Amino acid sequence: MEHSKSLSMLLALDSLSIYRGLLKDKVISKLKALLICLNKEDVELRKIVNRFNDFYFELGKSNTLSLKDYIINQITFDENPFSFKLPAMKFRDSDRVLEKAVSHDLRNLQLVSSLDPSMIKAEISALFIDNSAKQVIERLPEWVIESEPTTDSLDHIQRMKDRFNSCQQWDECIEDLRNFHTTYGCGIYAHYIAFVWEKTEGQGYLKGIDRPDAITLNELVDYQSERSKVIENTLQFLAGCPSNNVLLYGDRGTGKSSTVKAILNEYHNQGLRMVEIPKAYLADFPLIIRHLMNRTQKFIIFVDDLVFGDNEENYTSLKAVLEGGLESKTPNIVIYATSNRRHLVKEYFSERAGLQSGNHNEEVHAGDSMQEKLSLADRFGISVVFSSPDQNRYLKIVEGIAASRHLTIDKERxxxxxxxxxxxxxxxxARTARQFVDWIEGQYIIEGSQ
Known part of the structure; x- marks a missing residue:
C-alpha cells in the first residue's frame, strides 16, 4: 500500500459531513488513529503496533472481523440529518443538496471499507526495514476483506445489507436508504424491535433486546375471540386510525403476555415496536414518551403483571398517560398492560372504614379516593378478560399444541x-397445557430413541 493510499483513506474519513458522527465510533476512531500514525514522520514501531491492535481489538469486540460489514452496519443505523429527517417529512427539492453530501460520504466510506490489512502491513514494512521489525509486522492479525454471511438479522436489515454488497458504488443505495429510514427509522429503533427501560445510576435508557420471545400467533391455541380484540386494535393503531390502550386481565397462565409478544412478532415488519417498562419505573412514563414521540415507528408500551400498592407516584404517572394529557397524547404510542386482577390498585379495609370513621387522621372524602383507585382499569379503552379454561377447553388447548408439534401420541393417553x-x-x-406438552414431547423423544 502506497503512502498516498494511506493518506487518501485518512482524507476520506476527514471529508465525512452527514455521517460525521461515525468518527466518534470506537472502531472507526481507532482506525483513524492508526492512519494518522502511519502518516507521521519519525513514528516508532511500538506506537504503530499499538494503534493497529487498538483498532483490531475494537473491531473484534463488534462481533465481526469484516471491516466492510461493520461500516455497512454503521451506515444502516446511523442517526444523522439525512436518516432522522426522512421519517418526519417529505424532502423538498432544495433538500436534494443534502443527498449530494450523502452520496459523497457513501463513496468515502466505501473506500475506507476496502482497506486491506496486507496493504497496511506493507506500508509499515516500508517504514521499518530491519529484520526484527519484519517479524513483528508479519505477525500482526488480519481482518476479513469481504462481507460474511449472517442469518440472525431481521429481514429488512438483511435486505439493506445485501443491497450494499450487490452494488458497485455505494451511492447507488441512496434510494434504498431513503425507503429504509422512512419505513423503519434509524438508530436503535431500526436495529431492534423490542426494548426494555432500564436504569443505571439513576439515569433511564432504552436497552434493545437482541432475542425477544419468539412466540407467534399461530402457536397460541384457543382464546381466539379474546385475542382478536387486541389484534383488531393493533391493526387500527398501525393504520394511523384512532385506537385504544388495552388491559388484558384474568387468571394466571391464560396467555395474556404471550398474546402481546406474539402481536409484536406478527407486525414488526409494519413498523411496530415494543417497550417493556418494569412496574418500578412507571414514574418515568413522561421521559419515555419524550424518547418515542417523534419517531416514525408505532410503539406499544408494555406493562406486564400490573398492580399498584401504595406507590402513589407510579400510579399517578400511569393515570396521567391513560387520560391523555397534552404531552402524553401521542399518535404513535399505545399502552398494553396485563394483570391478574380487575382492580389494579390494592384497596384496604381501612379505606372503607374511613367512610364512616370519626378518626381525625382519616381522609374526609375517603369514598372519592377509593373510587378513583377502583376506576383505574376503566381508563383503558379496551379491557379483555382471559379466564381459566374448563376441562374441555384445557384438553382442546393441549391437543392443539401437540398437533402443532406433530406429536403422534395416543389421544386417550x-x-x-x-x-x-x-x-x-x-x-x-394455557401455560400448564404448554408445560405439559413440553414434558410429554421429551418423554416421546426418549421413548422413540430406546
Whole structure:
C-alpha cells in the first residue's frame, strides 16, 4: 500500500459531513488513529503496533472481523440529518443538496471499507526495514476483506445489507436508504424491535433486546375471540386510525403476555415496536414518551403483571398517560398492560372504614379516593378478560399444541396424562397445557430413541 493510499483513506474519513458522527465510533476512531500514525514522520514501531491492535481489538469486540460489514452496519443505523429527517417529512427539492453530501460520504466510506490489512502491513514494512521489525509486522492479525454471511438479522436489515454488497458504488443505495429510514427509522429503533427501560445510576435508557420471545400467533391455541380484540386494535393503531390502550386481565397462565409478544412478532415488519417498562419505573412514563414521540415507528408500551400498592407516584404517572394529557397524547404510542386482577390498585379495609370513621387522621372524602383507585382499569379503552379454561377447553388447548408439534401420541393417553399434570402442578391453564406438552414431547423423544 502506497503512502498516498494511506493518506487518501485518512482524507476520506476527514471529508465525512452527514455521517460525521461515525468518527466518534470506537472502531472507526481507532482506525483513524492508526492512519494518522502511519502518516507521521519519525513514528516508532511500538506506537504503530499499538494503534493497529487498538483498532483490531475494537473491531473484534463488534462481533465481526469484516471491516466492510461493520461500516455497512454503521451506515444502516446511523442517526444523522439525512436518516432522522426522512421519517418526519417529505424532502423538498432544495433538500436534494443534502443527498449530494450523502452520496459523497457513501463513496468515502466505501473506500475506507476496502482497506486491506496486507496493504497496511506493507506500508509499515516500508517504514521499518530491519529484520526484527519484519517479524513483528508479519505477525500482526488480519481482518476479513469481504462481507460474511449472517442469518440472525431481521429481514429488512438483511435486505439493506445485501443491497450494499450487490452494488458497485455505494451511492447507488441512496434510494434504498431513503425507503429504509422512512419505513423503519434509524438508530436503535431500526436495529431492534423490542426494548426494555432500564436504569443505571439513576439515569433511564432504552436497552434493545437482541432475542425477544419468539412466540407467534399461530402457536397460541384457543382464546381466539379474546385475542382478536387486541389484534383488531393493533391493526387500527398501525393504520394511523384512532385506537385504544388495552388491559388484558384474568387468571394466571391464560396467555395474556404471550398474546402481546406474539402481536409484536406478527407486525414488526409494519413498523411496530415494543417497550417493556418494569412496574418500578412507571414514574418515568413522561421521559419515555419524550424518547418515542417523534419517531416514525408505532410503539406499544408494555406493562406486564400490573398492580399498584401504595406507590402513589407510579400510579399517578400511569393515570396521567391513560387520560391523555397534552404531552402524553401521542399518535404513535399505545399502552398494553396485563394483570391478574380487575382492580389494579390494592384497596384496604381501612379505606372503607374511613367512610364512616370519626378518626381525625382519616381522609374526609375517603369514598372519592377509593373510587378513583377502583376506576383505574376503566381508563383503558379496551379491557379483555382471559379466564381459566374448563376441562374441555384445557384438553382442546393441549391437543392443539401437540398437533402443532406433530406429536403422534395416543389421544386417550394424552388427555389422561394432561389432566393428571394439571392436578399435580398449576391447575388448568394455557401455560400448564404448554408445560405439559413440553414434558410429554421429551418423554416421546426418549421413548422413540430406546
Amino acid at each position: 394424552l388427555q389422561r396424562e394432561a389432566l393428571q399434570w394439571a392436578l399435580w402442578y398449576n391447575g388448568r391453564s
